[in-house]
Amino acid sequence: MNTVIGIDLGTSTTEAAIYRDGKVEMILNLNHEAITPSAVGIDDEGNWVVGQRAMSQFILSPENTAIEVKRKIGTDDLITIGKRAYSPVFLSAKLLEFVRNYASEYLGEDVSNAVISVPAYFNEIQRQETIAAGTQAGLTVERILNEPTAAALSYGLEHMDEESHILVYDLGGGTFDVTLLEMFGGVLEVKASAGDNKLGGKDFDEAIINSLIKDFEKANGVNLRNDRHAMVKLKDEAERCKKALSTDDSYRILIPAITSIKGQPVELDVTLTRKAFEKLVKPLVDRTHSPIDVVLSDSGISAANLDRIILVGGSTRMPLIAADIEAYLGKAPDVAVNPDFAVSEGAAIQAAIISGEIDPSEGLVMTDVNPYSLGIQCVNNFNHDYFSVIIPRNITIPASRTERYFTYSDNQTEVSIKVYQGESQIASHNNELGDFILEGVPPRPAQSESIDVTFSYNLNGMLDVKATIVSTGKDASISINMQNQEKDDEDVTVSYDNWKDSPISDDYRAIIRRAERAINHMSGTNFENASLIENTLNLLKNAIAEDDSDKADDYENTLIGLLHQLED
Ligand SMILES: Nc1ncnc2c1ncn2[C@@H]1O[C@H](COP(=O)(O)OP(=O)(O)OP(=O)(O)O)[C@@H](O)[C@H]1O
Ligand SMILES: [Mg+2]
Structure with missing residues (x-):
């Protein structure tokens, strides 16, 4: 079987790892670094640049550089570089192509298979687009793996004999994920997962920037937000300041000619103490509490029953995070994994399980949860677009559930089954995954025929949906591949094929x-x-x-x- 690598495609940084000779190894890029900035740009000669070179040119020519592309994945937003706009999938593909090339160089063979991690909280569209980016980069994406599950895997490999409840707290550049796992006898079982797709280190930088802009406007009557180059310098300095404050008590931000007023250059010179910074970002840190509450209540495990708290993601280097966790959960986090590498290491372990490099019978079996509720659209007296949940979120997969429904109108002879994923009670506000029609319902008065709808979701990401007319046994079904876009022959209408059914x-x-x-x-x-x-x-x-x-x-x-x- 081919070599399969693990890739942590992050908002701010990207890492790749491989499992070989019985251990996990970080793959170094051409600068011999394990961490590659997730930046893509076009240089003065019109060539694509990726990684550190793109990050370095970001400050000089932000208009030719894209950062934090992951935040846009799964949306219709385009990202402008130079004169043209690109899709987040296209730019993510550029990043992955870069990783693929340096990994091939490092390993001395053509790398074409990968496991890519995504935030647990990514929805189906964001996952599909991540796979699409991999495919465009020439990679066969063997599996999409949830980042906190990956982190737990890297911890689990070293601590296989432990029996414990583990909370993985992952605060990266753009997303916050929290996952509760149970480990026993080499089995790692995800109990619940929650998070905030819009909370990460970037927001901490933003908090510093906002406060600097406010003070600068007060002192000089000029709003720096309208000055793109000033903003880029501010962002750079704000992140530097934030990182410094993880170890130092104060940091002086000095930008000599941040802008000019009436033709005169004006400087920005502010000293920020750790205390003032922590006060500034406290509301952001507080936003981590509600996802923590969700995983505790969904898994039915109390804070007192947590054995370990594992920190992942660069932003957990801020001392405020450990302090806040200890205050909130009554337990200090462990220093058990490398916060920068744990996710890519776990992805490499999953890759090795897939390639057969790790023998699954020796332990490390993993079960995961379904991060979003799955169900169908149905009609009741009050609502024609009601979302009826069949497999609720945070149910351990594999899972299989059946619900019974009744005909809505007299002499109804067919039912349309539309499958959705999401948490809104209004079906169409969720993500539609596919649909099909079950014909041949005996024409009888409303409510007198019943239909059983069964959802079966397995670990490989296949969701099978079957609808059966209870009185006749006639059924129809659909298979939705939640892991990649390859479709079964029987597949009815998933992904980009259902446009043909539209009246327009x-x-x-x-x-x-x-x-x-x-x-x-x-x-x-x-x-x-x-x-x-x-x-x-x-x-x-x-x-x-x-x-x-x-x-x-x-x-x-x-x-x-x-x-x-x-x-x-
Ligand atoms: N010493 C530090 N103190 C505070 N923040 C830090 C430190 N080092 C890195 N960071 C922040 O961590 C973030 C990057 O973390 P990481 O590389 O784990 O994120 P990512 O994996 O790219 O993002 P995500 O997982 O959200 O997609 C950046 O916002 C960075 O500023
Ligand atoms: Mg990350």
Whole structure:
């Protein structure tokens, strides 16, 4: 079997690791560093630069550099570099391609298989887009692994004989994840997972920046926020200051000519103490409490029954974090894993289990939880778009559950099953995963025919949904691959195929055919344009599937523009 590496594709930094010769090893980049900044840019000559080189040019030419791309994954937002806008998938692919290249160099073989970690709180769309980025980078993504589960794996490998309840607290650059696991006899079982997709080190930097901007405006009557270069310098200094305050009591921020007022350069000179900084960011740290409460209550394990608290992510280096955890949970965190490497190490361990490098019979079996509720849309007297949950969030997978439903109208002969993932009671506010129709319901008065709907979710990420007419036994089903986009033959309508069912689909058939033809002609030769067109095409198909003709028109125009450029 091929070598499979583990990749922690982070908001701020990216790491890769491999399990070989019986241990985990960090893979070093071309600068011999284990940590690579998650930055992508275009240099003066028009070449792509990634990692430290991109980070270094960020301060000089922020308009040609993208950072924190992970925050945009799963959204329609485009990121502008130079004169063009790129999708988060495309830029993540650039990062992964960079990792793939340095890993191949380091290992002396062509690396083409990987396990990639994502925040536990990532939804299905964010996971699919991470896989898409891997694929575009030439990687076969063997598994998407939750980051805190990965961290626990790296801890578990060293402490296989322990029996304990472990809380993994992961505060990185952009996301906060908390996961509760139970370990016994070499089995690592995830009990519950929660988090905040919009909380991380970046927000701590932002808190410092905001306070600096406010004081500067008070003193000089100028709002630095309107000055892009000043903002980049501020961000750089704010992060430096934050990191320094993890070890020092105070830090002087001195930026000589941050801006000019009436033609005169003006400096910024502020000293921030750790105490003042901690006061500034206390509200952010408080936001970690509610996800902690959620995992404790969802898993039914009290704070008093926690044996270990493991800290992961660069932001846990702030002394305030350990202090806050101890105050909130009555227990001090352990210093048991390397906060920067634990996630990629765990991904490498999962990779080794997949490649057979680690024999699963020797221990380290892992069960995971389902991070979002899964269910179907149904109709009741009050609501035609009600979300009926079949597998609730934080249920240990594999899991299988059945719910019974009744016909809604007289002589109803078919039922439409729409599968969603999310926490909103309104079905369509959640993520739609697929749908199918079960025909052949005997025509009878409303409520007199019943339908059983069964969801089965296995560890490999397959969700099987089956609907059965109870009186006749006739059934229909769908398999949704929650781990990658490959579809079963029986698959009805998942991913980008369901646009064809939309009433507005005819209006866009021509442009879709044109774009698909263009992609086929280009593939392999013009990676960048092909993936830009492909991304836009997928967005268009999604908009059509949602019957959103305004959105679809926008994407159609973008596509026409892109195709036009090509033909020029
Ligand atoms: N000594 C330190 N003190 C405080 N913060 C730090 C320190 N070192 C790193 N950080 C912060 O940690 C963050 C990066 O952490 P990490 O590399 O774990 O995140 P990531 O994996 O890229 O992000 P995520 O997991 O959220 O996607 C940055 O915001 C950085 O400023
Ligand atoms: Mg991380």
